[in-house]
Amino acid sequence: MLTLSEVEYVASLACLELTEEEKKIFSQQLGEILDFFRQLDILDTEGIEPAFHSIPLKNVFRNDIKGNSIEHEKALSNAPQREGEYFKIPKIIGGGE
Amino acid sequence: MESLYNFTSYELREKLFKKKVSSEEVVKSIYERIEEKEEKIKAFLYLCKKEEVLEKARRVDKKIALGEEVGKLAGIPVGIKDNMCVKGIPATGGSKILKNFIPPYNATVIEKLLQEDVIIMGKLNCDEFAMGSSNENSACYPVRNPWDLNRVPGGSSGGSAASVAASEVILSLGSDTGGSIRLPASFCGIVGIKPTYGRVSRYGLIAFASSLDQIGPLSKDVRDGALMLEVISGYDRRDSTSVNMEVPPYLSLLEEDVKGLKVGIPEELTGDGIDEDIRKRLSEAVVLFEKLGVICETVSLPTLSYALPVYYIISSSEASSNLARFDGVRYGYRDFTGEDIFSMYKKTRGKGFGPEVKRRIMLGTYALSAGYYDACYLKAQKVRTLLKRDFERVFKDFDALLSPVAPTTAFLIGEKIKDPLKMYLTDICTIPVNLAGLPSISVPAGLIKGLPVGLQITGRIFEESTILRLAYSFEQNSGYHTVSVKYSRQKPEESNY
Numbered sequence: 001m002l003t004l005s006e007v008e009y010v011a012s013l014a015c016l017e018l019t020e021e022e023k024k025i026f027s028q029q030l031g032e033i034l035d036f037f038r039q040l041d042i043l044d045t046e047g048i049e050p051a052f053h054s055i056p057l058k059n060v061f062r063n064d065i066k067g068n069s070i071e072h073e074k075a076l077s078n079a080p081q082r083e084g085e086y087f088k089i090p091k092i093i094g095g096g097e
Numbered sequence: 098m099e100s101l102y103n104f105t106s107y108e109l110r111e112k113l114f115k116k117k118v119s120s121e122e123v124v125k126s127i128y129e130r131i132e133e134k135e136e137k138i139k140a141f142l143y144l145c146k147k148e149e150v151l152e153k154a155r156r157v158d159k160k161i162a163l164g165e166e167v168g169k170l171a172g173i174p175v176g177i178k179d180n181m182c183v184k185g186i187p188a189t190g191g192s193k194i195l196k197n198f199i200p201p202y203n204a205t206v207i208e209k210l211l212q213e214d215v216i217i218m219g220k221l222n223c224d225e226f227a228m229g230s231s232n233e234n235s236a237c238y239p240v241r242n243p244w245d246l247n248r249v250p251g252g253s254s255g256g257s258a259a260s261v262a263a264s265e266v267i268l269s270l271g272s273d274t275g276g277s278i279r280l281p282a283s284f285c286g287i288v289g290i291k292p293t294y295g296r297v298s299r300y301g302l303i304a305f306a307s308s309l310d311q312i313g314p315l316s317k318d319v320r321d322g323a324l325m326l327e328v329i330s331g332y333d334r335r336d337s338t339s340v341n342m343e344v345p346p347y348l349s350l351l352e353e354d355v356k357g358l359k360v361g362i363p364e365e366l367t368g369d370g371i372d373e374d375i376r377k378r379l380s381e382a383v384v385l386f387e388k389l390g391v392i393c394e395t396v397s398l399p400t401l402s403y404a405l406p407v408y409y410i411i412s413s414s415e416a417s418s419n420l421a422r423f424d425g426v427r428y429g430y431r432d433f434t435g436e437d438i439f440s441m442y443k444k445t446r447g448k449g450f451g452p453e454v455k456r457r458i459m460l461g462t463y464a465l466s467a468g469y470y471d472a473c474y475l476k477a478q479k480v481r482t483l484l485k486r487d488f489e490r491v492f493k494d495f496d497a498l499l500s501p502v503a504p505t506t507a508f509l510i511g512e513k514i515k516d517p518l519k520m521y522l523t524d525i526c527t528i529p530v531n532l533a534g535l536p537s538i539s540v541p542a543g544l545i546k547g548l549p550v551g552l553q554i555t556g557r558i559f560e561e562s563t564i565l566r567l568a569y570s571f572e573q574n575s576g577y578h579t580v581s582v583k584y585s586r587q588k589p590e591e592s593n594y
Contacts, residue, residue, distance in 0.1 A: 007459070010463050010466065015442045017446070017447030017448075026455075026459060029456065030456070033517065033518055034460075036518060037406045037409070037473065037477075039403065039406060040406050040480055043400075043403065045476060045480060045482075045483070049482055050475055051479075051482040053338075054309070054485070055293070057295075062334070074201040078197070078201075078427065080425060080430070080431035090435060090440075091437055092438045
């Protein structure tokens with residue numbers, strides 16, 4: 001089990017508003033899943049490098065040449081709210097916690 | 098005359114090039130089939146307008162009539178999983194949060210298909226953001242298995258598999274993060290290919306877990322899968338993880354002899370957790386391969402047993418980061434009741450995401466949060482190294498690995514949806530492959546109690562041609578690929594629902 005306050009803390013990190021019902025379900029379900037994850041603890045991984053990628057990857061560089069990007073109007077075409085050439089959002093200053 | 102929707106793309110291609118049929122006729126036949134089946138199967142989230150699609154088909158027909166050069170898949174009706182961007186038609190990823198999103202650009206795979214003159218029929222249903230094993234996590238409606246409408250088609254590319262199995266399209270594209278192409282291919286009795294990580298560009302695929310996601314074909318037989326894989330593979334500078342490596346001519350390599358190839362059967366994937374009937378079917382496959390001169394031996398990869406927790410930690414962590422982009426600012430759903438930006442984010446995401454997506458975002462956020470990063474996320478990445486080493490070790494001696502695709506055949510709708518952990522266990526055989534980036538195919542291995550079952554063949558990185566060859570010889574010598582064609586030839590009143 002995760003405690004309700006742990007669930008609330010993780011939800012706030014993830015920017016998710018959860019209902020009271022969801023918090024209850026998640027505290028139980030996430031607890032079970034995290035317990036299941038603990039089976040990894042018995043494996044000795046001392047000195048083992050983490051595998052962030054499945055195949056060998058290199059950084060990809062390119063020359064700094066100006067190219068075409070998406071047109072303004074197209075980029076704004078899916079905006080839930082816009083004003084002129086901008087995405088419109090609720091106020092930032094004074095909000096939050 | 099045989100209905101045109103029953104044929105494979107390879108067969109139709111011959112007919113089209115020889116002008117025995119027109120693409121217009123093929124597309125009309127497909128729309129008739131959709132009319133007949135779709136109400137029950139629910140494979141589509143968006144079906145393109147018939148008149149517009151027919152117009153595109155006529156354009157291909159005209160090119161062929163004028164003797165102009167046409168693409169490798171000219172005039173073939175294809176369906177696209179709804180987590181890929183097709184310019185001008187909605188892409189929801191099966192989520193409410195992308196409800197009104199219309200991509201202003203094409204995914205690279207779509208550009209490649211269009212270069213070969215395919216006919217895009219529409220967007221196919223899937224689990225929300227490709228998270229799920231049953232397609233029940235679609236925010237719209239679940240897909241039903243064409244073989245038994247009370248059962249799931251598998252996920253997350255459920256619509257991609259069900260539409261091909263029911264001949265509502267000739268070919269489809271799916272995506273595979275932990276088995277999302279192979280599992281539904283197995284449950285629906287068709288072929289599904291998960292290419293090597295980096296083989297196919299992910300540009301324009303709605304990201305779930307970027308170190309695991311890979312796009313691949315679903316088809317009625319191996320030849321069709323090889324054909325489509327040839328078309329979509331290749332380097333793309335817009336995906337920095339795509340690999341600049343020549344794409345072999347998969348189609349022409351199919352018929353090469355499999356004699357002398359060495360295949361391992363991982364004992365960790367044939368244990369008690371796997372249904373007895375499925376284990377029996379695997380043993381029969383081994384007998385067939387041995388007859389064809391393939392050397393089959395049991396192998397052990399001890400870390401396979403830990404793949405499931407490793408996968409769910411890594412994929413959820415990557416998802417929690419990738420899905421941060423859905424914030425109600427630039428596209429998709431926004432909740433307007435919040436007064437400031439933070440409550441807008443929280444309400445938008447709280448209402449826009451479904452339960453499974455929220456669960457994974459929570460898991461991933463937890464695994465990446467201070468205090469748990471080392472013990473959870475980093476630990477999983479280290480075990481992933483051990484898993485990769487296990488694969489590297491066996492691939493020194495073996496050309497491919499043979500295993501079940503899933504522990505069971507298609508389960509009932511509702512059977513596992515209330516218990517996430519039980520649902521996750523469905524992916525036990527497919528997940529290790531993604532963690533190591535390997536190419537893998539699910540090929541039909543007949544029916545068990547009237548339901549299809551697949552066989553999984555996994556290869557070394559970038560050796561798709563070896564597993565295609567093995568799958569092709571298995572298919573040609575077992576004849577199991579004709580099973581799904583037989584299904585689609587049944588009249589609705591004769592079929593099992």
